[in-house]
Amino acid sequence: MSKPQNSSEFQAEKLRLASRIQSTIISNTLTRARWEQHIAECLKYHFQAAMIPPAWVKRTAEVLHGTGVRVASFVDLPYGTMTSAGKACETKQLVENGAEEVDLMPNVGFLLSGMERDYTDDIKCVVKAAGKVPVKIMLELPLLNAQQKERAVLLSVDAGVAYLKNASGGAVGVATPEEIAFLRRLAPPRVRIKASGGIKTAQQVRDLVEAGAELVGTSAGAQIMAELEDRGSAAEDHDPAPY
Numbered sequence: 368m369s370k371p372q373n374s375s376e377f378q379a380e381k382l383r384l385a386s387r388i389q390s391t392i393i394s395n396t397l398t399r400a401r402w403e404q405h406i407a408e409c410l411k412y413h414f415q416a417a418m419i420p421p422a423w424v425k426r427t428a429e430v431l432h433g434t435g436v437r438v439a440s441f442v443d444l445p446y447g448t449m450t451s452a453g454k455a456c457e458t459k460q461l462v463e464n465g466a467e468e469v470d471l472m473p474n475v476g477f478l479l480s481g482m483e484r485d486y487t488d489d490i491k492c493v494v495k496a497a498g499k500v501p502v503k504i505m506l507e508l509p510l511l512n513a514q515q516k517e518r519a520v521l522l523s524v525d526a527g528v529a530y531l532k533n534a535s536g537g538a539v540g541v542a543t544p545e546e547i548a549f550l551r552r553l554a555p556p557r558v559r560i561k562a563s564g565g566i567k568t569a570q571q572v573r574d575l576v577e578a579g580a581e582l583v584g585t586s587a588g589a590q591i592m593a594e595l596e597d598r599g600s601a602a603e604d605h606d607p608a609p610y
Contacts, residue, residue: 377595377598380595381595381596382413384572384573384591385412385413385414385415385588385592386413386415387415387572387576387580387581387582387583388412388414388415388572388582388583388584388585388588388591389414389415389416389439389561389583389584390405390409390412390416390417390418390585390586390589391536391563391584391586391588392405392417392419392420392586393418393420393441393444393536393586397423402419402426402427405417405419406427406430406431408589410431410434410436411589412588412592413434413436414436414588415436415437415582416437416438416439416467416468416582417431417436417437418439418440418470418584419438419439419440420441421441421457421460421461424438424461424465424466425464425465427465428464428465432465437468438465438466438467439466439468439470440461440468440469440470441469441470441471441472442454442457442458442469442470442471442472442493443471443472444470444472444535445472445535447473447474447475448474448476451492451493452492454471454489454492454493454496455492455493455495456496458471458493458496458497459496462497462498462500466500468500468501468503469493469497469500469503470502470503470504470505470532470535470561470584471490471493471502471504471505472505472535473489473504473505473506473519474486474489475510475511478511478515478518478522479510479515483518486519487522487525490504490522490526490527490528491526491527494528495527501529502527502529502530503528503530503531503532503561504526504530504531505532505534505535505563506519506520506531506533506534506550507534507535508533508546508549509534509539509540516549517553520550520553520554521553524554524555529558530558530559530560530581531550531554531558531560531561532561532562533546533547533550533562533564534546534564535563535564536563536564536565536584537564537565539564540564540565541564541565541566542562542564542565542571542575542580542583544574544577544578545578547560547562547575547578547579547580548578548579550579551578551579551580559582560579560580560581560582561581561582561583561584562575562578562580562582562583562584563583563584566583566584566587566591567587567590567591568587568591569591569594569595572585
């Protein structure tokens with residue numbers, strides 16, 4: 368995905384990048400005013416989805432209905448240590464409240480302990496509870512060794528996830544094209560890839576999409592769009608006069 372050269376190309380790229388971005392807000396101090404601002408940004412830029420905490424799913428689904436912006440949320444973030452039954456119950460509630468995509472934190476400790484059946488069954492419970500709603504699994508690749516990374520991918524695919532996600536966010540590690548290419552290489556074509564973690568610039572989005580990411584999760588979506596708007600304005604200022 369090459370950089371645009373003039374104002375019209377910048378506008379086209381804004382639409383392309385926005386269609387890949389799941390604009391994310393995760394906070395234990397999320398207020399109604401900040402939620403409203405987040406939803407307004409999602410509508411302004413027409414991001415692929417608004418990723419919001421579970422308690423805000425029902426309100427978000429009501430506001431975004433018919434807009435084309437999807438409603439996404441998560442289960443058991445950040446630790447993944449809830450019981451499988453609890454994860455399944457929460458997933459079912461999210462779907463009933465209008466979530467169209469669910470990001471799952473698996474029990475990484477199970478994987479690190481070699482408890483692969485427990486790890487897989489935990490994921491399967493959520494996939495089953497989600498029904499037709501796609502589940503994206505946060506693999507936390509920076510916490511795993513090479514063998515564990517491969518096993519995490521294979522077990523997750525066997526459990527029925529729709530997306531592989533390199534990590535939950537920047538606190539675990541910054542998403543890299545190498546990680547995304549690794550996931551794309553191991554995943555079958557039917558399983559898609561989401562990049563997440565420390566994504567703050569348009570160039571990062573370009574690089575991750577080029578590496579194989581269908582979606583990009585970031586809390587800097589509006590910032591990335593503003594970056595493109597600024598560059599687009601500069602390009603317009605320098606465009607030669609038409610003849």
